[in-house]
Amino acid sequence: MSNGYVRKEMLHELPAPDGTKGIFYWLKTNLFSTPLNALATFIALYVIYKVVPPVIDFALISPAWFGENREVCATLKQGGVKPDDWFGACWPYVGANMKLFIYGRYPPDEIWRVNIVYLMFAISGACLLIPKVPYKLPNLLFMFGVFPVAAFVLLTGGHVMLDGFLVAGSFMGPSFAAFWVDFLILTCIFIALATFIARGTDSDPMPSIRMVILGMVVLAVVMAIISAPLGLEHVETEIWGGLLVTLVIAVSGIVASLPIGILLALGRRSKMPAVKMLSVMFIEFWRGVPLITVLFMSSVMLPLFLPEGVTFDKLLRALIGVTLFQSAYMAEVIRGGIQALPKGQYEGAMALGLNYWQMIQKIILPQALTLVIPGIVNTFIGLFKDTTLVLIIGLFDFLGQIQSSFSDPTWATPVQAMSGYLFAAVIYWIFCFSMSRYSIFMEQRLDTGHRN
Amino acid sequence: MAVDKGGGGVSGEVANTGTQKTAFFNDPKVRSSVIQAILIAILVYAVWSLISNTATNLSAQGKTFGFGFMQNASGFDVNQSLVEYSRESSFWRVYLVGLLNTLLVAILGIFFATLIGFSIGVARLSKNWIISKAAYCYVEAMRNIPLLLWIFIFYFGVLRLLPGKREPYGVSLDGALGYLSVGGWIAPKPIAGDLLWLTGIAIIIGIIASYFINSWATKRQMATGQQFPKGLTTLGLVVGLPIVVFLLSGLPLSFDYPKLARFGARGGMSVLPEFIALLTALTIYTSAFIAEIVRAGILAINKGQTEASYALGLRAKPTLNLVIIPQALRVIIPPLTNQFLNLTKNSSLAVAIAYPELVSIFAGTALNQSGRETEIIMITMLTYLVLSLLTSSFMNWYNNRMALVER
Numbered sequence: 096m097s098n099g100y101v102r103k104e105m106l107h108e109l110p111a112p113d114g115t116k117g118i119f120y121w122l123k124t125n126l127f128s129t130p131l132n133a134l135a136t137f138i139a140l141y142v143i144y145k146v147v148p149p150v151i152d153f154a155l156i157s158p159a160w161f162g163e164n165r166e167v168c169a170t171l172k173q174g175g176v177k178p179d180d181w182f183g184a185c186w187p188y189v190g191a192n193m194k195l196f197i198y199g200r201y202p203p204d205e206i207w208r209v210n211i212v213y214l215m216f217a218i219s220g221a222c223l224l225i226p227k228v229p230y231k232l233p234n235l236l237f238m239f240g241v242f243p244v245a246a247f248v249l250l251t252g253g254h255v256m257l258d259g260f261l262v263a264g265s266f267m268g269p270s271f272a273a274f275w276v277d278f279l280i281l282t283c284i285f286i287a288l289a290t291f292i293a294r295g296t297d298s299d300p301m302p303s304i305r306m307v308i309l310g311m312v313v314l315a316v317v318m319a320i321i322s323a324p325l326g327l328e329h330v331e332t333e334i335w336g337g338l339l340v341t342l343v344i345a346v347s348g349i350v351a352s353l354p355i356g357i358l359l360a361l362g363r364r365s366k367m368p369a370v371k372m373l374s375v376m377f378i379e380f381w382r383g384v385p386l387i388t389v390l391f392m393s394s395v396m397l398p399l400f401l402p403e404g405v406t407f408d409k410l411l412r413a414l415i416g417v418t419l420f421q422s423a424y425m426a427e428v429i430r431g432g433i434q435a436l437p438k439g440q441y442e443g444a445m446a447l448g449l450n451y452w453q454m455i456q457k458i459i460l461p462q463a464l465t466l467v468i469p470g471i472v473n474t475f476i477g478l479f480k481d482t483t484l485v486l487i488i489g490l491f492d493f494l495g496q497i498q499s500s501f502s503d504p505t506w507a508t509p510v511q512a513m514s515g516y517l518f519a520a521v522i523y524w525i526f527c528f529s530m531s532r533y534s535i536f537m538e539q540r541l542d543t544g545h546r547n
Numbered sequence: 548m549a550v551d552k553g554g555g556g557v558s559g560e561v562a563n564t565g566t567q568k569t570a571f572f573n574d575p576k577v578r579s580s581v582i583q584a585i586l587i588a589i590l591v592y593a594v595w596s597l598i599s600n601t602a603t604n605l606s607a608q609g610k611t612f613g614f615g616f617m618q619n620a621s622g623f624d625v626n627q628s629l630v631e632y633s634r635e636s637s638f639w640r641v642y643l644v645g646l647l648n649t650l651l652v653a654i655l656g657i658f659f660a661t662l663i664g665f666s667i668g669v670a671r672l673s674k675n676w677i678i679s680k681a682a683y684c685y686v687e688a689m690r691n692i693p694l695l696l697w698i699f700i701f702y703f704g705v706l707r708l709l710p711g712k713r714e715p716y717g718v719s720l721d722g723a724l725g726y727l728s729v730g731g732w733i734a735p736k737p738i739a740g741d742l743l744w745l746t747g748i749a750i751i752i753g754i755i756a757s758y759f760i761n762s763w764a765t766k767r768q769m770a771t772g773q774q775f776p777k778g779l780t781t782l783g784l785v786v787g788l789p790i791v792v793f794l795l796s797g798l799p800l801s802f803d804y805p806k807l808a809r810f811g812a813r814g815g816m817s818v819l820p821e822f823i824a825l826l827t828a829l830t831i832y833t834s835a836f837i838a839e840i841v842r843a844g845i846l847a848i849n850k851g852q853t854e855a856s857y858a859l860g861l862r863a864k865p866t867l868n869l870v871i872i873p874q875a876l877r878v879i880i881p882p883l884t885n886q887f888l889n890l891t892k893n894s895s896l897a898v899a900i901a902y903p904e905l906v907s908i909f910a911g912t913a914l915n916q917s918g919r920e921t922e923i924i925m926i927t928m929l930t931y932l933v934l935s936l937l938t939s940s941f942m943n944w945y946n947n948r949m950a951l952v953e954r
Contacts, residue, residue, distance in 0.1 A: 125674070125675065125676035125677075126675060126676060126677060128674065128675075132674075132675050135673075135675055135678055136675060136677055136678070139675075139677050139678050139681050140677065142681070143677075143681060295573075296573050297573065366579070367579045367582065367583050368583075369583035369586060369587055370582070370583060370586060373586065373590065379935075379936070379939075380932065382935070383931060383932040383934075383935035383936060384892070384928045384931045384932055384935070385892035385893065385895040385906070385931055386892075387895045387896060387898060387906055388895065388906060388910065388924065388927050388928050388931065391906075391910055391924055391927075392924050392928065395914075395920045395924060396601075396920055396921060396924055398604070399600070399601045399604045399605065399920070399921065400597050400600055400601055401600060401604075402596075402600050402603075403600075403603060403604065403607065476691075480692075480693035480694070481693070483693045483695040483696060484695060484896070486695075486899070487896075487898055487899055494693065494695065494696055494699075498699070501703075509707070509708070512699075512703045512704050512707065513700075513704045513708075516696060516699055516700045516703070516704050519696055520692045520696055520700070523691065523692050523693055523696060524688070524691045524692055527690075527691035527692070528687060528691045531691070
C-alpha cells in the first residue's frame with residue numbers, strides 16, 4: 096500500500112472561466128447559440144415589437160382617462176376633442192358603466208344585498224382556499240350549507256311560493272298549509288322506506304331513521320327561511336346581470352355538477368349493466384353536442400317538456416342546461432381519477448370489511464379526487480369561460496352586459512368596442528389565470544409522492 | 548372483532564352465519580337486479596312523461612310533430628353557401644348549407660390550429676429563452692380568454708377598424724392577394740383550366756401508390772432489416788407527382804384577380820368578415836390548447852428512451868423519428884382528437900356573429916321561420932352527436948392500434 100499524498104486543506108474557489116458568466120454569456124447561450132437560433136431570436140423580437148407596443152400604447156399611453164361623454168374619446172372628425180390620428184382606449188366609458196358590468200340592472204337601492212353575497216363568498220372562499228387558515232370544517236359547512244340559502248334569499252328576496260305537491264288539488268286547495276301537509280307525508284314515506292330497507296338488510300333501523308328525520312328537519316328549516324316574509328324586496332332574475340350572473344352560473348354550475356359527476360363516474364364503472372349503460376349514454380350524449388345547442392334546448396324546449404302550468408325562469412333554465420352539460424365532463428374527469436387507483440386499494444378496502452359506499456367514501460373518492468384536482472379546476476375554468484354563451488339566449492352575463500352597453504349613444508365612438516372588450520379580456524384573464532395557478536399550487540401541495 | 552354497529556350489511560351476515568340464510572336484500576344478485584329494475588322504471592316513467600308533456604304542450608299550441616315541413620321552401624337568403632341555394636330551396640337544403648359551412652370552417656380551423664399549435668408547442672420547449680417565453684405568453688393569453696370574446700374582438704373590434712368598402716386595403720402589390728375592407732376579403736378567385744382534372748388524378752394516384760409502397764417497405768424492413776426512404780418517396784408521390792403533372796399539363800389554373808373600381812374592388816371572390824373572424828378566433832384559441840398537448844406529449848417521453856437509443860448507436864435524427872415521435876404521438880393523438888372535436892363544436896358560436904353555419908341558419912333562422920323548435924333542435928343535436936361519435940370511434944380504433952402491447 097503506497098502512502099499517496101492527501102491534501103489537508105480546502106482549495107480556494109476559482110472564478111468561473113472567462114466568458115461563462117455575465118449578461119453576454121447568458122445572451123450567447125440562451126439567444127444566439129447557433130446562427131439559426133439567432134435568426135429565430137430576431138424574428139421573435141420583431142413579432143413582439145409588432146404586437147406589444149401598440150397594445151400598451153392603446154391601453155396605457157394614449158387612452159382617455161377622464162370625461163363625461165363620448166367627446167373625450169373621439170377625434171375632431173368624429174365630433175370629439177382628440178387630434179385626428181388619435182387611437183386609444185376609452186376608459187371613462189368603462190368607469191361610467193362599471194356598476195352595470197358588476198350588478199346588471201339590479202335595483203340601485205338593493206345593491207347592498209349583492210355586495211353582502213360577494214363579500215361572504217370572497218371571505219369564506221379565501222379562507223377555504225388558503226391552507227393555513229384554521230376552522231376548515233365550520234367554514235365548509237358555512238360555504239355549502241348556509242351560504243347557498245343566504246345568497247338565494249338575499250339575491251331574490253325570498254318569498255318562494257310553496258304549494259302542495261303530492262295530494263291532488265281537488266282534495267286540498269293549493270296553499271302554504273298544503274305544502275307542509277305534503278312535506279309531513281313525504282317524511283313518513285321516507286321513514287317507512289328506511290325501516291323497510293333496514294329490515295331487508297337485517298340491521299338496526301334506528302340510525303337510518305334518525306338520519307332521515309335530521310335531513311327532513313334541515314330541509315324544513317331551509318324551506319321556512321326561503322318562504323318567510325323577511326321584508327326584502329323581490330328582485331326578478333330578469334334584471335340580474337353582469338358579473339353577478341356570470342358568478343351565479345359558474346358557482347352553481349360547478350357545485351351542482353360535482354356530485355352528479357361523481358355519481359355518473361361511479362355508474363360508468365358499475366358492474367350493473369343497466370346502470371353502466373345509462374351512465375355511458377348520458378355522458379356521451381351531453382359531451383357530443385355543443386353547449387350552445389344545450390342552451391337552446393333548455394331555453395326553447397324545456398318549457399315543452401314540463402307539465403302544463405309549470406314554468407321556470409330563464410336563469411334557472413340556463414342553469415339546468417349548464418349543469419347537465421358540465422356534469423358529463425366532470426364525470427369523465429373523475430372517472431380518470433378512479434381508474435388511476437390501483438386495484439389493491441379496492442381489495443384493501445374490501446378486506447377491511449367495508450361495504451360499497453364506505454369503500455367509495457373513505458378510500459376511493461378522497462384519493463381519486465386529489466388526483467384529478469387539476470382536471471376539476473380545468474373543467475371549472477372551462478365552465479367559467481362558457482358562461483359567456485348565455486348571452487346568445489338573451490341573458491346578460493358580464494360579456495353580454497358589455498356587449499349591450501355599446502348601444503348607449505352617450506359613449507358611441509369607434510374605440511368603444513375595443514375598450515370594452517379589452518376590459519372584459521383582462522377580467523376573464525385574471526379569473527382564469529389565477530384559478531390555473533391555484534390548481535398548480537394545490538397539486539404540488541397535495542402531491543404525496545406516490546406517483547411513479 | 549368484525550362486528551360494526553353502523554347499520555352496514557356486514558354485521559348481519561357475521562351475526563347470522565350458520566343459523567340463517569343471507570338476508571334478502573344483502574344478496575348482491577337480488578340487490579343489483581332490484582336497483583336496476585327501479586332505475587329502468589324511473590327512466591321509462593321520465594321518458595314517457597316527457598313525451599306526453601311535449602305532445603300535450605304542442606297540441607295546445609296547435610302544432611303537430613313531424614318532419615314534413617322540411618320539404619317546404621325556406622323563404623330566406625343565405626350569404627354564403629357551397630351548394631346552390633335560393634329562397635325557394637327546402638329546409639333540407641338549408642340544413643345542408645349550414646352543415647357544409649360548419650365543416651368548411653371546422654376543417655380549415657383544424658388545419659391551421661394544428662399547424663400553429665405544433666409550432667408553438669415545440670417553441671415552448673426551445674432552448675432559446677425569448678422564443679420559449681413568447682410561446683408561453685401566447686398560450687396563457689389565448690386560452691384564458693373566452694372564445695366568444697375572441698370572436699367578438701376580431702369581428703367587432705379588429706375587422707371594424709379596416710377601411711371602408713370603397714377604399715379597401717390592398718393585401719400585397721396591386722392586390723395580388725386581394726383587398727381587405729370592413730366588407731371582408733375580396734380574394735383572387737381560382738378558375739380551373741381544362742386539364743386540371745389530370746392533377747387531381749395525380750394526387751389520388753400518389754396517395755394510393757405511397758400507401759402500397761409504404762406497406763411493402765415495412766414488410767421488407769421486417770424481413771430483411773433494410774430501410775427504405777419512406778418519407779421522401781411519400782413526399783415525392785403525393786406532392787411532387789401532382790406538381791409535375793400540373794406543370795406538364797400547362798398550368799391549368801388561373802386566377803381572377805379583383806380590380807379596384809370606383810365603388811370598391813370588383814371581381815374575385817368575397818370571403819365574409821364573419822368567416823374570417825370565426826376562423827381566426829377558433830384557430831388561435833384551439834392552437835393554444837394543442838400547443839400544451841404537444842408539449843406534454845414530448846415531455847412525457849422518458850429521457851431514458853433517448854439515452855437508450857443513443858446507446859444503440861442511433862444518431863439524433865433517427866432517434867427523433869423512430870423512438871421519440873412514435874411514442875409522443877401515442878400520448879398526443881387522443882387529446883388532440885378531442886381538441887378537433889371541440890373546435891368543431893365551438894364553431895357553433897358563429898351564431899353570435901351570424902356566420903351561416905348549422906346552428907346559426909338552421910337552429911336559428913330556420914327555426915324562427917318554421918316555428919318547429921322540437922324537430923329542428925333534435926336534428927341539430929343529433930348531427931353534432933353523430934359527428935362526435937364518428938370522431939371518437941375513430942379515436943378508439945386508432946388508440947387500440949397504437950396502444951402499447953404489454954404482456
